[in-house]
Amino acid sequence: MSKNSEKPQGMGTFGGVFTPSVLTILGLVLFLRLGYVVGTVGLWQTLLIIGLASLVSVLTSISLAAVATNIEVKSGGVYYIISRTLGVAYGGAIGLVLFVALAVSVGFYCVGFAEGVTATFDITTPFAAQGIAAAAVLLMAVIAWFGSDLATRVQYVVMAFLVFSLISFGMGAWGHWDNSRLVAALGPNQGWIGFWPAFAIFFPAVTGFTQGVNMSGDLADPVRSIPRGTAYAVGLSILVYVVVAVLLAGAVPRGILTFDYGAMRNVAAFGPLIDAGIFAATLSSALASLMGAPRILQSLAKDKVFPFLAVFGVGHGPSDNPRNGILLGTLIALGTVALGNLNVIASVVAMFFVVTYGLLNYATYFEASGRSPSFRPALSWYDPRLSLVGGLVSLGVMLAINLTAGLVAIAVILAVYQYLQSTATESRWADGQRSYELQAVRDNLLAASARPEHARDWRPQILAFSNDEARRERLLRFAAWIEGHSGLTTVIRILEGKGRRARRELALAEKALERDLAAKGLTAFPLVVSATDLDVAVPVAVQSVGIGPTRINTVLLNWLDPAKRTEDPEQAKRFLGNLHASFLLGFNLVVFDAHEDDWERLTATRPAARTIDIWWSDNATGRLMLVLAYLMTRNTDWRGAPIRVITADAETDVDLRQAELEEELKSVRIAAEVIVLPIGDDRLEGLIGQSADSAIVFVPLGIREQEFTDWLGTPLANILPRLPIVALVMAAEEMDLSADPDQAEISD
CATH class of the missing domain: 1.20.1740.10 (Amino acid/polyamine transporter I)
Structure with a gap:
């Protein structure tokens, strides 16, 4: 017998609710x-x-x-x-x-x-x-x-x-x-x-x-x-x-x-x-x-x-x-x-x-x-x-x-x-x-949007591009680290195609991405986009993801697989072009390079024994790298890990430059060791030798003549194989690490 057919046989208002309630209320105490x-x-x-x-x-x-x-x-x-x-x-x-x-x-x-x-x-x-x-x-x-x-x-x-x-x-x-x-x-x-x-x-x-x-x-x-x-x-x-x-x-x-x-x-x-x-x-x-x-x-x-x-x-x-x-x-x-x-x-x-x-x-x-x-x-x-x-x-x-x-x-x-x-x-x-949480999100977003933007409110809002399932977990673990429990990450896949077949593939890819994130315990919002042209989809996506104060400010992706780069030069060209386009639109770039053997070595190392190196450049990129390194230490995976700020471009006395950097770090309240390498015939070799045993190295990224380089103009292909896990960073935003609360930022 169905549920609906059984219902009329139940008790009514008088016998089922009123009478037992009254008999209990008007009872012993009365x-x-x-x-x-x-x-x-x-x-x-x-x-x-x-x-x-x-x-x-x-x-x-x-x-x-x-x-x-x-x-x-x-x-x-x-x-x-x-x-x-x-x-x-x-x-x-x-x-x-x-x-x-x-x-x-x-x-x-x-x-x-x-x-x-x-x-x-x-x-x-x-x-x-x-x-x-x-x-x-x-x-x-x-x-x-x-x-x-x-x-x-x-x-x-x-x-x-x-x-x-x-x-x-x-x-x-x-x-x-x-x-x-x-x-x-x-x-x-x-x-x-x-x-x-x-x-x-x-x-x-x-x-x-x-x-x-x-x-x-x-x-x-x-x-x-x-x-x-x-x-x-x-x-x-x-x-x-x-x-x-x-x-x-x-x-x-x-x-x-x-x-x-x-x-x-x-x-x-x-x-x-x-x-x-x-x-x-x-x-x-x-x-x-x-x-x-x-x-x-x-x-x-x-x-x-x-x-x-x-x-x-x-x-x-x-x-x-x-x-x-x-x-x-x-x-x-x-x-x-x-x-x-x-x-x-x-x-x-x-x-x-x-x-x-x-x-x-x-x-x-x-x-x-x-x-x-x-x-x-x-x-x-x-x-x-x-x-x-x-x-x-x-x-x-x-x-x-x-x-x-x-x-x-x-x-x-x-x-x-x-x-x-x-x-x-x-x-x-x-x-x-969930309804309560969604309402709280709405109310808080509206409240945050009504207040003027200020540098002290900055936090990483990350859009992570990942079509490679094999490397996705490492990329999103890194995203969670640089969030420092303060930002949000959206992982996006872009499928090229059109018509009904593309829509079917989109639905399947969405479910597959959700399952992958859940199975690996990754905290990221999944997003799959179908587009007829990847080169059009990327700049549209980076400008569209997020809402109000949670719009993305940082693009994160894996370094292009060297084998694929050699086999398909056109793909490498598109990769560089899309990155450059995102940078020109005002988004910070972070490119993550982690080989499997380096990752296994990292996971086998206890947090306090891991070292975070920053190849310092005295500009917005250097300050962004410093903030991201600090946010990593908020995670249990990096609790107690020392940060080292390394520079080899001192134009003054080494001791004076070290004192200047230490004072700057003290003023922005980030604990880090300063290492100033003397300028030699090949300062890049000195940097590589200093960071060879580190857990992760933040390196400033440059783009010159359709080629990825470091900030000195050295092709990355000559650097990355000689380093452990690397995060290549290029800041499109000016980072104010002091963020004086009395200095309000007024928009036109």
Whole structure:
């Protein structure tokens, strides 16, 4: 049966979202702890607690509705939303936390049920409450074991008991109303718990609104049901809590509220209905949590976020009921029951849920901030700032409830996040991170373009030409080195051809280049261009690649293979011509020559034992070489490698020239050793002899009479075979290494 045909058989808004959410919100805290909160901190602070807790739930509900109406929420509920928005690492971290929170909630509600039973039947036997709570957990496990159908039928009966119990309380409280009691209950009861401890006790009351979304995989139309059902449940619950708090303050003496958790029963028109409401609401809340928690765990397992959870991905029956998750949730709930103290459990549950809500709000803000055209929630009035406020309020509440526990919770989330960041394989779904990053790129590019260009902002933006797959890896490793983690590299292939065949070859070449970069772990943007004429394509490409302040400024390519140069003189001529044309267009040139044996020797040498030589020329090219050599030392492959600036063109005293160069290097803050060779009959021989054992040599490039030369006019064919790895450099830009920030560059 297809997915579409199964959907109509799912639950609707009332039965699948509204009812389980209301039954969880209007549960244990309403009947057994709201009176205690009113009695200890007073009505005004109680209303403030209700308002602040409701603010978290309302803002989170809005975030939930925005995401739920933008994507199809599948099994996993809140975990599914966060993982498909912030990615697998955040999703996995919050999925685990939320599963534990819901499993603990099962024990929390069952302990509340046990308290109601022992109070109703005056049971004082030691450990009776824990035994009753444990039996209730096991009963809920049996119902959950047989799937959601039975639970859905039961919840309507529970809803009826809840309505009748509230009517009974309202009628009785009105009959006991006394204005003097209301006035006496307005302020805090000195000597008792403060605002935030009371808030921690109350907060689990508002956590039930996620019960519907946790069952998202069982809903017929989650996109419609989740936002509507959640909004109705939260709105009605806020109203009920406010009304009940006011009635308790005016109908029950302050002393009774403080000491008697069963105060609602004492003033109700028919007390047994309150007992029935407590029993029904606590058990239904426990059941909803035990139904939701295993489905989150199942979704985590099916997504293969944690390999060790694979056993929990197995489902049973037509509804894919996660029975293994139910067993684990039951064990956690039984462990919670063993704690016994309901107030302690409430604080733990509050911390778990507030972390979840904070991340849910942040996930929605993150998705909206990406401004992706695909983010089109049905809530036309939605504003991302609502989610941001929701996230900040959640964070503040978490730290205010218990600073230590809050910091521990954040640390746990970050630890799981870092674990998944380092172990997770490629994501199997699309999340919102790329949209957010693309939006950040857009905003930053616009901001950078609006500011005047300055020499201190210069960084290498490289266009690397590479049609030779065998030498591409060495070229791009070198590109990454001279980027120094500050620039960008685009690797380009130019295919000559036209027509359909050229388009087919272009598509294949693009995929092949992407695969090659990924397989070798190379950080470069791939680009394949089809052109009818290489000589036309090169100058167009160098002028076109990049956008705004990221347009390229440096052309990088491998030195022409000597064998090909001999076999095809025309190719060598085109090579030189295209390089020269790029230089005349204002682009720096870097030509890389690395033979395989030199490369192997380099890779076998530890970084600190490698030496970078610069054959100095006192011009823009020399300064560019100095910057590129410095950027290389920012990489771990060259960390600690010494830089040597070598010159043999001193027209003055050797010691004086060395002092001048050392002072210049000091002024530009680049550490390098200066070597000044005395002028002899053949200074080139002196330079070659000095650099023969270096790891890499930067040599100024010249072009004279249709021939590549060094800066002295010596043909490179006479130099390169006698040197190790060489980077030939010709600067088209004037490099200002001092880059005084007070000297702004003003364009005409």
